[in-house]
Amino acid sequence: MKFGVIGTGIVGRTLAAKLAELNHEVMVGTRDVATTLARTELDGYGNPSFSTWQQQHTQIQLGTFAQAAAFGEIVLNATSGGSSLEALKLAGNAAFNGKILIDVANPLDFSRGLPLRSQ
Numbered sequence: 509m510k511f512g513v514i515g516t517g518i519v520g521r522t523l524a525a526k527l528a529e530l531n532h533e534v535m536v537g538t539r540d541v542a543t544t545l546a547r548t549e550l551d552g553y554g555n556p557s558f559s560t561w562q563q564q565h566t567q568i569q570l571g572t573f574a575q576a577a578a579f580g581e582i583v584l585n586a587t588s589g590g591s592s593l594e595a596l597k598l599a600g601n602a603a604f605n606g607k608i609l610i611d612v613a614n615p616l617d618f619s620r621g622l623p624l625r626s627q
């Protein structure tokens with residue numbers, strides 16, 4: 509089956525890698541492919557850049573949010589919760605027609621420290 513995973517963070521990557529390991533076809537979605545591939549620094553949690561990660565997962569494609577949503581027969585949203593509506597709008601309504609959308613995002617507010625609160 510084809511899966512579109514919207515979100516390049518550790519959650520999207522973990523889900524994408526497991527789906528690919530199970531022999532599904534996977535495209536991960538990002539706002540801007542060139543920008544995401546150009547990043548080389550570790551993220552705020554010490555995770556490698558997406559391009560470094562993708563070198564270990566060469567079967568997983570990277571596209572825009574819209575391309576990943578269109579690619580997937582099932583689509584997963586793993587974007588930053590506070591930005592998920594914006595991300596899904598960028599993906600476009602048409603790409604979701606008749607599809608299951610699995611949404612694992614949480615709109616967590618990191619601005620006031622622990623414990624985390626919903627936005």
Ligand SMILES: NC(=O)c1ccc[n+]([C@@H]2O[C@H](COP(=O)([O-])OP(=O)(O)OC[C@H]3O[C@@H](n4cnc5c(N)ncnc54)[C@H](OP(=O)(O)O)[C@@H]3O)[C@@H](O)[C@H]2O)c1
Pocket residue numbers: 514515516517518519520537538539540544586587588589590591592594595612613614615616
């Ligand atoms: N359900 C659960 O058990 C569970 C567990 C842990 C985390 N989560 C949730 O999973 C989600 C992903 O977490 P994460 O740590 O992997 O990643 P994250 O850092 O929360 O989100 C990264 C993704 O959000 C996109 N994004 C950020 N700002 C954006 C904006 N202004 N407009 C559009 N898109 C934007 C990024 O786009 P680019 O690719 O363009 O940079 C990237 O794809 C979060 O909502 C988190 O709360 C759920």
